[in-house]
Amino acid sequence: MYGYPNDRLVMDEAEFEAYVQGGGQVEAGDPMPDDYRKALVKFIEMHGNSELMGVLPEREWILRAPTLQRKLALTSKVQDEVGHAQLIYRVVEDLGKPREACLDDLVAGKTKFHNVFHYPTKTWGDVGVIAWLVDAAAIISQKALLKCSYAPYARIMKKICWEESFHILHGRDVILTMMNGTEEQRELVQEALDRWWGPLMQFHGNPIPAADDPMYRWRIKSQANEEARQQFLDGYVPQIRELGLTVPDPQLEKRKDGVWEYSEPDWDELKWVVTGHGPETERRLGFRQASREETAWVRRAVLADAA
């Protein structure tokens, strides 16, 4: 049982599941099943880790941005992502796991972050493709989280989704400018798309039946992985093709019933990458840890004797 005698919110796990499935909301101070709390922390922490790690590939290009406007827009985008990490880790902290513990586990490889942030960026074409397509894939998942049963998380998702809308515009602008530019620039975009397509198709995860997934039973997630992927393809394949770009999957095709068919993504690669074996994983985690160590004295000096 959760809660105390005489507590109106006393619920066993079955009642709690029915409560959240019926649209019931849970706040930070509410009694909740331990498994629900653990699942929440794991899911939300991974999101925070992803925002934080996603910053690393992009921040290199801030320094290389080829116009003042692009430099400003990209710095602003990355700044938003750091801000999202802050919002997300605050939610995790209020669930019982402090920020420093999250960062410790991240750099130790004990917790995960999304596959796309384990890959290298090679050209300005990557900058456009990431802001346009990787962010688009992420936003689809994030919009579904607006209905999360855990209210503090649903609330920050509202601010996050609003800020992400600027990122997609920036991405589209970068891509369109290059596609309208020189042949060399168009090749940069196509080449980046060729490299990012595989990870993009893996991004939403392999299809799992909702009934088997506790994340759905507890309404932490409210969208199936395959549904998210289909939404992404529906929205973005036409956008990609109308620019004269080629999606590097000869089997990609929309059936008459509206369902997209595609080559089976490499699920082994996905698993291998998210368990810490991506091409850039070790270097980026090392960089994160080095940055933390170099600035540890600042946190001690500034935050330790808060007054």
Added chain:
Amino acid sequence: MNFPRRLGPSGAGRSRASPGGSRAGQGTGMIWEVFRQEREGQPFQHGGSLEAPNLVFAEAYAREFYGRRDESFALWIVPREAVKEVREPYVAEVFDRDYRRVDGYSLKVKLKEARERAGTSRAG
């Protein structure tokens, strides 16, 4: 709006979190709650929380997080400890207190009687 319980010896028993607790970062900064006014004249609504060593830093960060896109007309910044959360605030749920509700009043019959006495009742 619900604020997480402070944990540890000072908390009252309903906590469920891990021993580390949700107390702001265990020896790191204080937690501040930021309320924002979306537009002039609107109520202040909770925007989020942030960690800072003191009010000067908290204000700097609140401006950044809730104002850098010029999205807030005004902000209130409050230390988390200053906020007392009251769950289920209804104070008296046993006896009916219909005098506090609109449906506690039934005037139709009395109004009809009063109009008849005054000769002002409407033709049927």
Added chain:
Amino acid sequence: MNAQALLELADDELVLGWRDSEWTGIAPFLEEDVAFSSIAQTEIGHARAWYELAAKELGTDADALAFDRDPAEYLCAPFVELRLVHDWAQTIARHWLYESADAIRIDALKSSDDPDIAGLAEKVDREEVYHRMHAAMWEERLRGEPAFQKAVDDLWPSAAALLPPDQRATLATIVGKDVPSNRLLLAHERGQHSDDFRPLWEEMTMVRRSVPGASW
């Protein structure tokens, strides 16, 4: 005020903003990361505004001035070129010294005979209020830290050299130091670049140079 003087100002802001943007994503803690990134963006934004004024006079555009000159043609002071990232004490020391110095020169520009310059200086000054608050906030918090004091001492000659000679005494009074000797200042004067500048310029212009003349 001629284009050369405008370019000195613009180049200072561009290069300092570029240096400050190196901290985006890796600042000491997340809240500060967001705040410091805004400061970097404002610096770039101010650089753009000064470039646009210079561009009118020179018949070009702001991006061409920011990205298409040879390293020797940039007029920034060595102070802003120094690579300080990963050292927060030095970064904040420079931030505090720069804001103190910049306040003096912006104030002087507000009285310029040229209405465009006076007007822009007025706008810049209003936004700099936030930078000065931020720098003061950090200076107060770190002034007891030996690393910060040492950073201020080490960077002081370079900071003084940022300003024209007639403004240096004012800066010295504000930060509580003596104007360095000419011998000390020589290595930091405008008109030369530090060793850190060339790698910065290479990275800053690499995408731009990869397809010359292209729109991005």
